[in-house]
Amino acid sequence: MLTAVRVRSLAEIRLAAEALRDAVHGLAGxxxxxxxNIAAAEPMKDADGVILAGEVFGFSGEDSRWWRFPQLALTSPLxxxxxxESEPFWCNAEGIRTRTPNALLAGLDLTNFRERALTSAAIVAPIHLPFGQIAAASFLSPDPAVDDLSAPFEAVGEALALLARIFVxxxxxxxxxxAASIARVMLTKREVECLRWAAAGKTNDEIAMIVNLKRTTIRFHIRSAAQKLDAVNRDQALFKAAQLGFLGTLR
Structure with missing residues (x-):
């Protein structure tokens, strides 16, 4: 199974996706x-540009909303x-269950869970990748009314998460x-300065006042830094800048 779900080339994407689908069904039904990438709108595709969610994983019609409308990720608790969280968990309207307690999850809003998560229950495998990218795999019952996945979570939750991690x-x-040059990316002194103040919670207007520049200039520097870091938004730019060591203590 581990070998079958690993993608080694563009041509193998569909085969690996099918192997993941079949392995998950075989292990847990x-x-x-x-x-x-939970922060991006682009769905996963095979070498021919075919969307995997529909063609391989079988999501179509009403249950395809999770990938057709990526903005749902902004409101879904999953x-x-x-x-x-970085370890697999299972959740429903009653709560989020992890093997190791995580106090941060207790504060998440689970109201209208079914409508927002588009499922009654899910086993979820967070997949944290380099440069702040977060992927995720959700394992769902074919019966939308099922709201208890505690048994498959205990039995094969870790195995499902491992398979998904290797595939993704x-x-x-x-x-x-x-760009291969990301490892050699260099930010200007002004870009770093703006990012550091942004990381400290300052708005563009506040940063402009602090460094005595126009608001549009601050926005330009932050956008320029985001492009160099291949970040999809401001938050990811800050995360990547921190990972690469650009953000330190403000002086």
């Missing part, structure tokens, strides 16, 4: 919904929980569009 991590490597 569940469907799998997977995204390589990707939100993935920002605070290898998919990201073979589809990588980030």
């Amino acid at each position: 569940l469907k799998v919904a997977v995204t390589d 990707p939100m929980a993935c920002r605070f 991590a290898s998919y990201v490597k073979v589809t990588e569009r980030r």
Whole structure:
């Protein structure tokens, strides 16, 4: 199974996705919904540009909303929980269960869970990748009324998470569009200064006052830094800058 779900080339994406689908069904009788980046709108595709969620993982019609409308990730408790947890968990309207307690998850809003998560229950595997990218795989019952996945979570939750991690991590490597020069990226002194103040919670207007520049100039420097860091938004730019050591103590 581990070998079958690993993607080694673009041509192997679909075969690996099918192997993941079949392995998850064989282990737990569940469907799998997977995204390589919860912050991006682009769905995962095979070498021919075919969207995997529909063609391979079987999401169509009403249950395809999770990938057709990526903005749902902004309100769904599933990707939100993935920002605070790195180990697999299972959840429903009654709560989020992890093997090791995580106080941060207790504060998440689970109201209208079914409508916001588009499922009654899910086993979720957060997948934290380099440069602040967060992927996630959700394992769902074919019966939308099932709201208890405690048994498959205890039995094979870790195995499901491992299979998903291998598939997603290898998919990201073979589809990588980030410039190879990211390892040598250099930010200007002004870009670093603006990012540091932004990381301290300052708005563009506040940063402009602090460094005596126009608001539009601050926005330009932050956007320029985000492009160099291949970040999809301001938060990811700050995260990547921190990972690469650009953000230190403000002096």
